Amino acid sequence: MSGHGDPIPMSAQKSGPLTGVAEVPGDKSISHRALLFGAMAVGETRISGLLEGQDVLDTAKAMRAFGAKVTHVGPGEWRVEGVGVGGFQEPEDVIDCGNSGTGVRLIMGAMATSPIVATFTGDASLRGRPMGRVTDPIALFGAQSVGREGGRLPMTIVGAAQAVPVRYVVPMPSAQVKSAVLLAGLNAPGETVVIEKEATRDHTERMLAGFGADIRVEETDEGRVITLVGQPELKPQTIVVPRDPSSAAFPVCAALITEGSDVLVPGIGLNPTRSGLFTTLREMGANLDYENMREEGGEPVADLRARYSPDMVGIAVPPERAPSMIDEYPILSVVASYAKGATVMDGVKELRVKESDRIDAMALGLEACGVTVEETEDSFTVHGMGPGGVPGGATCKTHLDHRIAMSFLICGMASQKPVTVDDAGPVVTSFPIFEPLMEKLGATFHREDV
Numbered sequence: 001m002s003g004h005g006d007p008i009p010m011s012a013q014k015s016g017p018l019t020g021v022a023e024v025p026g027d028k029s030i031s032h033r034a035l036l037f038g039a040m041a042v043g044e045t046r047i048s049g050l051l052e053g054q055d056v057l058d059t060a061k062a063m064r065a066f067g068a069k070v071t072h073v074g075p076g077e078w079r080v081e082g083v084g085v086g087g088f089q090e091p092e093d094v095i096d097c098g099n100s101g102t103g104v105r106l107i108m109g110a111m112a113t114s115p116i117v118a119t120f121t122g123d124a125s126l127r128g129r130p131m132g133r134v135t136d137p138i139a140l141f142g143a144q145s146v147g148r149e150g151g152r153l154p155m156t157i158v159g160a161a162q163a164v165p166v167r168y169v170v171p172m173p174s175a176q177v178k179s180a181v182l183l184a185g186l187n188a189p190g191e192t193v194v195i196e197k198e199a200t201r202d203h204t205e206r207m208l209a210g211f212g213a214d215i216r217v218e219e220t221d222e223g224r225v226i227t228l229v230g231q232p233e234l235k236p237q238t239i240v241v242p243r244d245p246s247s248a249a250f251p252v253c254a255a256l257i258t259e260g261s262d263v264l265v266p267g268i269g270l271n272p273t274r275s276g277l278f279t280t281l282r283e284m285g286a287n288l289d290y291e292n293m294r295e296e297g298g299e300p301v302a303d304l305r306a307r308y309s310p311d312m313v314g315i316a317v318p319p320e321r322a323p324s325m326i327d328e329y330p331i332l333s334v335v336a337s338y339a340k341g342a343t344v345m346d347g348v349k350e351l352r353v354k355e356s357d358r359i360d361a362m363a364l365g366l367e368a369c370g371v372t373v374e375e376t377e378d379s380f381t382v383h384g385m386g387p388g389g390v391p392g393g394a395t396c397k398t399h400l401d402h403r404i405a406m407s408f409l410i411c412g413m414a415s416q417k418p419v420t421v422d423d424a425g426p427v428v429t430s431f432p433i434f435e436p437l438m439e440k441l442g443a444t445f446h447r448e449d450v
């Protein structure tokens, strides 16, 4: 599968029962950060379990362009020889972040307080996404930027030669923006303060502390106040990347809607800033158990056991839960199609600026499959058709969005007629083994002739 090559149409047909163990790859958010923070440390960081998806490989390539030595030593095993905070060299060529918003936004933040110039681009999806949410705060540090209309890539950032620290209230729930500001703050003197009104994934805070940065987090009436002391020497780490809950979502949800299924998805992080989907599914009546609960690397981890769940009912998902499951709404909307009653997803307008407009992409595809949906700018409602009730028989557009592609392929595993996606190529960005892993559990996929 290739994110940039010819489209790869693929269809899924009634499958199952799904059985067995689904070992999903490493966490994408943590993998990007492990490479980036390793590149800003002094000495050798050792990483195992790194997600070798295209998004993360693009970040590895970018770190080399900024001067770090990044070596692949075996499956999931990587070494990063860092250049230290403020040690980035000026890249010789344009940095292509492919499909990855996390990659480009975090790297822009990380270089914004070094006296170097870098130009960034990406694929058609990434070139359509807003970068003003990062260029606005990095301008406060003294960085300049020039991009296309609407703050789109390609874009050139001129890093601040004499950065000043900032105090910044993040205007939208975004871990990428929060992280970009913290990374910029690393090479500014004094204290940089970032405030988020709603808690988003906290991997940056946890990992910066692990690398030895002086960072503290306080819960106040204003929100989460994160204070970082600039210009630390980051110490290299040994990082074991946990398996990705956002990837686990696909085999878990497939098992819930596919008759007779019983699937174990081991070693999944249940960090509360990431596990909102599993809470929601349990509230809907999913047969989803947390087995062998334990703590690994300071994070709660469990083996997820998902079984066919014909009694799921639609619920109103609390909007305040959105940041902890923001990437999971596409697959939740598929599960909702097989539940009884309506599932209301409110407070989700950030979905409109992901790899695609995910509200539109899911609404159009589900409607084509015979499901009734309603959308507003900030909400999405799916009227469930009950177990096995989705007609299917449609071709859904994936808009260069991996999660849309995987969601519709899972939809087709329980629908009456097969569901086709116009391009499964983008799946490699986050879940390169999706197709063989799902087929091993009992999925029936076909690559269509173009």
Ligand code: S3P
Pocket: 028, 029, 030, 102, 173, 174, 175, 176, 177, 179, 200, 201, 326, 327, 350, 354
């Ligand atoms: C991510 C943050 C989220 C998420 C993305 C990964 C991260 O984006 O959608 O897939 O690793 O920080 P936003 O921060 O823009 O919500």
